[in-house]
Amino acid sequence: MKNIIEKYRLRYDKLNSYGEKKSNNIIIHGDNRIALDLLKDKYKSSVKCIYIDPPYNNGEVYNHYEDDKEHEHWISEITNVLVSLKELMRDDASIWISIDDSEVHYLKVAADKVFGRKNFVTTIIWQHRTTRENRSTFSNNHEYILVYAKEYQKFKNVRNLLPNTEEVLKRYKNPDNDLRGPWQSVTAHVQSGHAVESQFYEIVSPNGKIHKLPPGRCWAYNKERMEHEIKDNNIWFGRDGNGVPRIKKFLCDKKDGITPQTLWLAEEVGTTKCAKKHILKLFTEGKVFDTPKPETLIKRILEIASNENELILDCYLGSGTTAAVAHKMKRHYIGIERGVQAFNLIVPRLKKVIDGEEEGITEQVQWQGGGGYEYYEVEDIKKDEA
Known part of the structure; x- marks a missing residue:
């Protein structure tokens, strides 16, 4: 860690920051492994909920990256990130990791080693598409979200119920x-x-x-x-x-809510397709993410795993969905992204959110705008001094 601090720093960027000052919301452009090390002193044991959507290593080529690495390199990289994330988690915190069939079982073993098998909470099955893929041997219509706690019992004690639904309430008669x-x-x-x-x-x-x-x-x-x-x-x-x-x-x-289930259907939390439509409404020009996550999916995670004013972290921020949802749900957040989308997707998206953007979960949570965030660059100290 000392070497990282000696070589790198976080440089505040006033131009890309927006809204209210001292909002406790941070966007960082740079390598997440370096950024996480730079955050350890201030944010150790501070984060209540982490959601990450890392590269799946499924061999596909997307708009913003090629998702094809040697397995050993991929698993080593993600393991190192998980180790760094664990240090930032509160004892009652949880981490939610999106993944598909390509690496899910290997990731489970790696995460078991980092967090301990006793702290594995569950595997969420998310129906990410409703259409049939006829070109494949099987039409793959789901992805996974692995859920771990830093300390299982402490997370269980504070985990929130989901709001009662009309379907549940209709079961009660007299x-x-x-x-x-x-x-x-x-x-x-x-x-x-x-x-x-x-x-x-x-x-x-x-x-x-x-x-x-x-x-x-x-x-x-x-x-x-x-x-x-x-x-x-x-x-x-x-x-x-x-x-x-x-x-x-x-x-x-009855307790004010229902216990979350592990099968999350498209009609409840949205699909990749509806998420992409949302992004395309926000950005009519340029390349957007091929496989963004819907705001409704992240909303459910944050409903279960956090409360207002608690700290959320996403170190693979992508198109900025986690930060946008956390902002609308009145959570504080740290988002890290190494690609150019940090300033050509995330920054303009969050500005729209602060200005009162009307798409996504805005109506559900009655979001009307406000707040702000600070933007930082991971900077090579020696290179800058030269």
């Missing part, structure tokens, strides 16, 4: 006009693998009907508890009183 309001029912018997003796008995419903357990099942409560729940009208026996007993779960008792 057929018996219960004064506690809408409810839905869940099964009253469960698998008996770890059951105790007190969970095996017959239930007598209020109308006298006897309900016996199916084979391999036990009641969720012991007999005393079940009788208490029936008395308190917390067990539903159907409209005619003869139905299989089910437990009533009330909307008023």
Whole structure:
């Protein structure tokens, strides 16, 4: 690290900075490995959520780069970046890594070594396209997002639920006009693998009907508890009183949100195609990214993994989606990009966001503009002095 600090520095660029001063939002143009080392002193253990969309090493040629390296070189490079990122993460932080089939399994092994297998959270399956690719052996319609925590339990304790959806709320009804309001029912018997003796008995419903357990099942409560729940009208026996007993779960008792699932469909979080349409609306001239991520995808990640005013980092910023979404969602952010898109895509995009850009997630989060960011260049000190 000492050698990096002696050779390089971050030079503030007033021309490419924009909006309010001291916003705690930073865009850096330069090699991410150097930039991350330069950030360690100030931002060690400060970042709440990291999202990265590194080159997939899938052999494709894109507008802004060729995605084709020797595997060993690619895996070594990404591992070094992960090591640097881990130092910047808070103990309750998480990192989300987009990848496809080309390197996903190798990346999983590499990330296991950096973060520890116990800190692997899950693999998200994202439906990145809805059309069929007939030229391929298989039409590949999904990508992956590997999710790791710095410390699994601490992340689990602070991870946010997703907002309740209309589909979820429609499940709650009130057929018996219960004064506690809408409810839905869940099964009253469960698998008996770890059951105790007190969970095996017959239930007598209020109308006298006897309900016996199916084979391999036990009641969720012991007999005393079940009788208490029936008395308190917390067990539903159907409209005619003869139905299989089910437990009533009330909307008023439900946590304000739903547990995230690992399958993210296009209709929920968007596709590469819709993301590219968004970018093309912003930039009618010049080359844009071939495979940008939709703002709705990044929004979901930030909803789960962060809160307002917490720090987000993306060191493969690309077309600037992570920074744009973090800005609209009132998070602070650090974005790093080594290519020319730092100043010909990211800078103009963030200026549009600050000025109140109306596309992407703007309406969903009621974004109206404001804020700012500071722009820095990774600078070779000796070269500059020469």
